[in-house]
Amino acid sequence: MGAGRGGDGNTGDGAARPDAGTQAEAEALDAAAEPSRLGPASRARAWDRLASEQFDVVVVGGGVVGTGAALDAATRGLKVALVEARDLASGTSSRSSKLFHGGLRYLEQLDFGLVREALRERELNMTRLAPHLIKPVSFLYPLTAHWERPYVTAGVTLYDTMGGKSSLPHQKQLTRSGALRMAPALKRSALVGAIRYYDAQADDARHTMMVGRTAAQYGAVVRTSTQVVDFLHEVDRVAGVRVRDVETGRETDVRASVVVNCTGVWTDQMQHAAGTRGRFRVKASKGVHFLVARDKIPSDTGMILRTEKSVLFVIPWRNHWIVGTTDTDWNLDLAHPAATRQDLDYLLEHINRVLVTPLTHDDIEGVYAGLRPLLAGESEETSKLSREHAVSRVMPGLVAIAGGKYTTYRVMAADAIDAAAEDIPTRVAPSVTDRVPLVGADGYYALVNQAEQLGLRHGLHPHRVRHLLDRYGSLLHGLLAMGDRANGGDPSLLEPVEAAPDYLRAEIAYAVAYEGALHLDDVLARRTRISIEYAHRGVDSAAAVGAQMAELLGWTDEQREYEVRSYIERVQAERDSQSVDTDVEADKRRLAAPDPRAPRLAALGTG
Structure with missing residues (x-):
């Protein structure tokens, strides 16, 4: 399965090749000015910080609750890191009903509080x-x-x-x-x-990613393709985690006063890895x-x-x-x-x-x-089973949270950090995330009113501009600048993605440079929703998007071909699974497809 990764031909971080020094330096300067940026340069710096700094909180899991917990901790003034084995929202948080709702059916169950x-x-x-x-x-x-x-x-x-x-x-x-x-x-x-x-x-995957970027904006270290492979212990308490860079195989210890397990359906596995059964089952x-x-x-x-x-x-x-x-x-x-x-x-x-x-x-x-x-x-x-959430201090230095609804992620995150405060030696301020807009919210309403002017300036239909505003908010300026010739941009980026005309090529470039996308699946399934919005499910776009990502991330030809082939085989495996009647057979057929991250994922799982 690992053949064709081309791992020796790049940095292994999804970063640009070493000879692209000028580009990397420029991105580093941009990232310093825009801390919410999750690009190759920030990824490299994040690894160095994980290895060298002592954190108040390490959050494990990059779904909506994990990113929300990282944001909650960062905005309380805590030093926080978030690690995710795959991609932001790669699990439950990209596969919901896309509703931000109270849950009308829960009234009939008399669950009024929820x-x-x-x-x-x-x-x-x-x-x-x-x-x-x-x-x-x-x-x-x-x-x-x-x-x-x-x-x-x-x-x-x-x-x-x-x-x-x-x-x-x-x-x-x-x-x-x-x-x-x-x-x-x-x-x-x-x-x-x-x-x-x-x-x-809401587009759940984009919302989760924006929560993660907002956490980074307020100082959190946010790093994907970074798997927890073990827990660090000091006497009778958890003192951090050992992580593996899924792209390179490097490992390092990350020390923290408390670890918060926000891994959703992987909660039980993570608690077992920490040497405890925990106080609830998921x-x-x-x-x-x-x-x-x-x-x-x-x-x-x-x-x-x-x-x-x-x-x-x-x-x-x-x-x-x-x-x-x-x-x-x-x-x-x-x-x-x-x-x-x-x-x-x-x-x-x-x-x-x-x-x-x-x-x-x-x-x-x-x-x-x-x-x-x-x-x-x-x-x-x-x-x-309950949609209420539960928080537990599993053991000194380890807090777990599970259950709940996507809509209540912010409350869940605040509850988790409240519980984690017991293990943090300094005073922990109250949660303030009810007053912290996500990146892109500031100025959004004004830009909606300016959609026609923006469209004229960049040669886009106002409907297209409004669609982009509902995905990026005021961050739209950074995306459109990529196609602005007057500012050194490439006008071809404002053209539609091949076989997916609802999206622009600039959105692919932006996903890599600002949103932490490392693999073709990250872009086609989560940064955009091409994988579910077109009958071809992304297959007809894979080669063009793969070629664009290869140039941005410094992939070798071998790696680019592997990414495209893996994605096409993933789609075929999903179609095959949908032709059989049992979960066991469907699972077998789905797992027949290669997974670009799987060759290096340890046996612990993907939490």
């Missing part, structure tokens, strides 16, 4: 912390019987109000005719009326989603449908609909959960019950499977 907390976080993030990334989205709740209206109305009214003041519109009652005008895709027999309500959504629940083109479901709004187990969402996503999710136990490979044909059949069966024109497997353009880290309880049905 819903209230999540609704408050939704409002805070939409209006203050990340308005560039988190957007309103409307949903239609079809009523299947007249008696449902007062019951559902009471629940949605509570949902609209229990989080306090909301900037979102309140519910609207609809007759059957009114609902069908809004969503003509629905069968007339599928509803007697409906209620429309509002929630919010169970993985697989959630599968698929994407279809927007014209396949004629509707002006998303939908939420009840199933016998839970709910099914139909979520607007740019030119697509996301349909999901499943909720099944998963005990196989944690890094690459696989969707089966049975999973897709389940989703198709339930959505087709209400559609005038049924969807088929041929309509499906993208598919993704993710794992929810649920706190295990007495029930073994994952749909009944």
Whole structure:
């Protein structure tokens, strides 16, 4: 599997070749002026800092809770490092339903505290912390019987109000005719009326990456492809971690007053590696989603449908609909959960019950499977396990946090650092992240109003500019500067990516130079969403994007070819897994594809 990595032909850090001194020096100067920049030069400096400095906190895991914990600790004035074995958001945090919501279904489970907390976080993030990334989205709740209206109305009214003041519109009652005008895709027999309500959504992978960059902005060392292979102990306490650079195989010790385990579904493995069983167990629940083109479901709004187990969402996503999710136990490979044909059949069966024109497997353009880290309880049905989070001081010097919802990441992160404070010898200030906007938020609203002028200046349609603003916010200036000839940029970067016209070539360059992308999969699956938004799933873009990344990262021809081949084989393996009915067979087929990071990952796992 490791053949063709070309590791001897570069620095192994994904950095530029040694002979590119001028470029590396320029980036180093830029990085000093812009600390949120996660590029090759900052990656090299981060390794030196990990090896030489004493930290207050080391966070393990680069999902939304891990990056949130790093941001929380850094903004309290603590010296913090975050290490992630793969890529930011490479696990659960890039494979959610893409909703930033309170969880309407949890009201029925009487989980009022969780819903209230999540609704408050939704409002805070939409209006203050990340308005560039988190957007309103409307949903239609079809009523299947007249008696449902007062019951559902009471629940949605509570949902609209229990989080306090909301900037979102309140519910609207609809007759059957009114609902069908809004969503003509629905069968007339599928509803007697409906209620429309509002929630919010986000590109989870981009949001997590922006949380990580914000942590770096406030001084955190953030380093991906950096795997924890052991824990350091002093007498009866954890005193840090030993890490391995996944790209080079180098190892070093990282010393800290406390280690915070934010590894989600890998929590139990990490606790075992530290020599303790921990105080809670985490169970993985697989959630599968698929994407279809927007014209396949004629509707002006998303939908939420009840199933016998839970709910099914139909979520607007740019030119697509996301349909999901499943909720099944998963005990196989944690890094690459696989969707089966049975999973897709389940989703198709339930959505087709209400559609005038049924969807088929041929309509499906993208598919993704993710794992929810649920706190295990007495029930073994994952749909009944807790979405509440738990924090535990596992042993002196080691704190673990798991469970929870994506939406409440900031609260979870603050709770984790509160628990970690017991092991930090200096006074720890209270959390302030409710007042710390993410990078790109500052100036966002003004730039939205200036979209036409920006478009004229750079030769882009205002719609394109608004799309970019909703991905980068005010960081857009740095991206557009890459294609500005007057400032030494390359105008060709403002052209679309081959076979993926919703994205610009500048976004590939920016992902490498500013967002820490090291592998082709990082760009096609997370910095952009080409892997799920196009029927070719990124295959038709792989060669062009791979060639662009090779030039930026100093890959050898051998490494470039390996990256492209690995990605194409990954897509084929995913398609193969989606043609079989059992998890075991799907897992076997998915793991047949090479993984550019896997050859050097140690046996401990990917946490």
